[in-house]
Amino acid sequence: MQGNQVALLIVDVQIGSFREIEPLYKAEELLKNIRLLISNARKKHIPIVYMKFNDKPGKPLERGTSGWDIHPFIAPTEEDTILEKNHPDSFHETNLQQELAIRGVKRIVITGIQTEVCVDATCRHAFSLGYDVVLVKDGHTTYDSEILMASQIINHHNKVLHQWFANVKELHEIEF
Template sequence: MKALLIIDVQNGMFLKGYEVFNGENLIHNIKTLISKARSTHTPIFYVQHNEGEGEPLETGTIGWEIHPEIAPEEGDVVIQKTTPDSFFKTPLDEELKKRGIEHLIITGIQTDLCVDTTCRRAVSEGYKITLVSDAHSTWPSEELTAQQIINHHNGTLRWFGNVLGTEGTGFSVPKKGLI
């Protein structure tokens, strides 16, 4: 069974003057994936990063909240984390196993940190992964544009699982009794 995993798409990632690269398109694509997931009864997991006082994702602040256009609904699972690894010292693995999840469709922010680390860790934990190539984003570095970083990770992470665009990401209706 598959699950949609949305990593760190929080208000603090869209602060004016510090917006994540291609943020509007990112939100659009994640909304499309959420719609597909809901229509096929695919579980949705959100990962929410927690930072300290004064940081953009300071726990309990507006910046920490999940972006309102993709906010969780009843039945969705929200996992709290404090490191780039969505599995490290979190109940993510336990919650996935409890629901029989074997395959993660991964989206979110930040391509080169939390998304990359979580993809690799998921494979190490025995999950199949699909990285949605146009539904993760980052910021430029001194050496590379954000698009170059995204392209690099799409190319590298294909060695760990599928890398597909939003429209190519398959969701299927689960067999009766599995929901």
């Protein structure tokens, strides 16, 4: 079945990532930006796929805990697809590629958490699979590390991914 040729992919925006003890960089802005992307996608009947990371027991995104749930500010509807994953790469050992193929998706707009891990791995694999990858420049975030501030990590990945693996666009430039 051929359908829309674009999909919105929301990577790991789960409650457990929004911890006060280790705050996400620009967390509120991220949620607002993703909510706007969702609204724009729904207006044009663009498929929306949510990825949920199954973390190890005792971790903030442990499967089955309240932290594992998708953040309620960007809650999915019955029309949306929710897939679980056990690895940073949203394609690795998941049905994501099959779900996109069923819908005839050729271009993926990617947003989510965590810039240098799951977002990066997903962008690179999507590119390797031949998708036209669009990374929302102001639609992904991370935490400060021991070495770099979150803003530095985000800026670095926007630059590297744009050079090789994705068309990096700001929220206002995204068209479905």
